[in-house]
Amino acid sequence: MDEFSLYVLDITMNSVRAGAENIDVSLKEDGEWLTFTVKDNGCGMSAEQVRKLSDPFFTTRKTRKVGLGIPFLTMLAEMMGGHVTIRSTPAVNEETGEPDPDHGTVVESVFGRNHIDFIPLGDMVETVKTLIQGSPDVNFTYTHEMPGGKVELSCAQLKALLGDDIPLSNPEILGWIDGYLKEQYAEAEEK
Secondary structure, eight states, X not given: OOSHHHHHHHHHHHHHHXXXXXXXXXXXXXXXXXEEEEEEOSSOOOHHHHHHTTOTTOOSOSSOSOOOHHHHHHHHHHHTTOEEEEEEEOSBOTTTOOBOTTOXXXXXXXXXXXXXXOOOOOOHHHHHHHHHHHOTTSEEEEEEEETTEEEEEEHHXXXXXXXXXXXXXXXXXXXXXXXXXXXXXXXXXXX
């Protein structure tokens, strides 16, 4: 993948497939580092599954036999002097068999922005819109902190304003989201 936004889309879709109702996607540009984090309340993974994620021939998906998202993300981060950390809690406690209310997964990856191999960020506005259009029932929260400012969007807040009658996948709503995010990016870049 030649744009960072495609990694954001791929890793976030793992959270959607895990049945998450709430997914927080954040980017933080801090000096020479870019930190990308996805936090969800999906079904979570066992410690064994988390250990296997670096193996491209391990996947929980039934549609194909390889899972390259995390291995490629890890390779990219390490090439740029960074790292990937994954923490996950399964929905059911492995020892007690009881439901765990704090279930979900957090994927955090750090990239050296000044590294020669750092790839372009890509179109984050289109990435966010694609996530919302494909999964309008998920409460995505998107935050991008940059030296010049912050870009934020909360699907839960939009749903509270719009009510249940208008889905976030509505073309007019997606058009508004497009303008709202682009306006925030323009303001952050001016500073």
